[in-house]
Amino acid sequence: MSERISVSSRFDTGEPICELECLPYGVHHNGEGVCLLVRLGQYRILLDCGLDDVSPLVKGLKKSARQGSSPLPADFALVSHAHSDHAKGLLQLHETFPLLPIYASEVTSKLLPLNWLEREDKDNLLFCQALPLRTPIELKDGLVVELFPAGHLPGAVATLLTYTTPQRIYKLLYTGDFFLSNSRLVEGLRLEELRGLELDVLIIEGSYGTARHSHRRNQENQLAERVNRAIAEGYSVLMLTAALGLGQEMLMLLRSHHHFTGRDIDIWVDDTVAVGCDAYLELLPHLPASVQNFARHQPLFWDERVRPRVRRLHPQSRSIVGKSSCIVLTDSLQVDINEYCQLDTGPWLILAPEKVDIKINSLLSRLVQVESYLLAQHSDGPGTTQLIHNLRPQHVIFVHGSPTYLADLTSLEELQNRYHVHSPAIGVLVELPIGDTFLQPAPPETNYEGELTELGHVVSITLPESIAADPRWRQFADTGLIEARWQGEELVLRGLSQRELLSQNSDKFIWHDVDCCGTCRHQRGGRCWNPTSPLFNFRVTLEGYCPAFESLNKERSD
Helix, strand or coil: CCEECCCCCCCCCCCCCCEEEEEEEEEEEEEEEEEEEEEEECEEEECCCCCCCCCCHHHHHHHHHHHCCCCCCEEEEEEECCHHHHCCCCCHHHHHHCCCCCCEEEEHHHHHHHHCCCCCCHHCCCEEEEEEEEEEEEECCCCCEEECCCCCCCCEEEEEEEEECCCCEEEEEEEECCCCCCCCCCCCEEEECCCCCCCCEEEEECCCCCCCCHHHHHHHHHHHHHHHHHHHHCCCCCCCCCCHHHHHHHHHHHHHCCCCCCCCEEEEEEEHHHHHHHHHHHCCCCCHHHHHHHHHHHHCEEEEECCCCECCHHHHCCCCCCCCCEEEEEECCCCHHHHHHHCCCEEEEEEEECCCCCCCCCCCCCEEEEEEEEECCCCHHHHHHHHHHHHCCCCEECCCHHHHHHHHCCHHHHHHHEEEEEECCCCCCCECCCCCCCCCCCCCCCCCCCCCEECCCEEHHHHHHHHHHCCHHHHHHCCCEEEEEEEEEEEEEEEECHHHHHHHHHHHCCCCCCHHHHHCCCEEEEECCCCCCCCCCCCCCCCCCCCCCEEHHHHHHC
């Protein structure tokens, strides 16, 4: 997709057209970070710079320089938060264009250096200028910037740009990564602060597409319950996480959840996650009041006196880790499983974020069980549409998510009927004029009609072959086996992965005469689906047992 996109406004107001444009240098489709160049009239604003290489900005500047433009790629840059997919290119940007002003919230300006820990020259990392929250600042004549806390990560902000001309006022909001729910260490984005803005343009993330998640506290309780059962069964737990943000959230969860408070167990924290913890300690006055109150009574992270004990994982301690049940937090991007899962340790339960591929040495496969977990840091589909409907912009631009997930969002009828919806690729200029009659382009096709046939004891569902063109199909159809379950009045199909089949097949039929979850008729995909069981909807170990057990052999005889 390389054509120039031009979409007009819904309303023919007769007002002059303002030159509003968005040129994406990175939209986080296939691993690259987010970097957007926005033009409001005479001004150019760079929103985030999560690029590995800023040369595209340099090339764009050379092209504009031939037309007599500014020697800088933008009038200034704004940073939504400190995660690398939004910020890793900022240092190179600063070194290439030292006169380019770069602004962020106070907390983000302090967290940004964590992206360049390998740099010896630490002074050169303090290039970001801090802006106050909830305070309009006129950075250029007629151009005002205001930052609102966005949840997701300490210091993360939604950025409001207000551009005033003699004819009218134009408003653009960039959410960055946002989360409406409160988490352990960050308060969620407050909708009431943003209502009534009368936006022209909303640039919003769509990380989870239209997926619907359970409440954040339910996700935390499910994760804590799984870790609790693993420890009770004699496992050590290796938890793979993000070094900044999710790692500290998980550590706080383990410290404060009722399953672990006062429990005689060690929680080891590896290098990069520990560095993030130290950074949080320096930001304590900016964390929620409940967290500050917790810190008044005991250390927020490092504590070897109060159980569970939280310790840094130094190289000299690795020889004892896993000899008895413990919990280890480590960076999912830099972990070497073999450093922890030694033959004289374990058994191990490895909990990895969804979509993280874990490779296990064949010699260790009997000692290691791998499962995925979800502890959401972004708003799900309903949360995303809720924010859009509260703000009611004329134009909605989706970034930050796989192309298929963003296509799911842009094709929603509730959005198509009300807003101008865009999901641009890298290098595709999106023009956003205000004042012409709007003709909404046809939404991408994401629904598939099929046929259902009942033949004796078998039900067949036939779908058109066009569904296989979606890149998600390969993962869905990997094993050729699916799992179906009711969700209200709808039937939801889910493909079974090779990992799940190996986990089931390795243990499920070992105990032919043993009453356990592995031989229970209600255990499917490693979860309990018996509404009368206390384990209902939880992941279960195949050797476990509950009073609601019903034999698989009974199901077959029935």
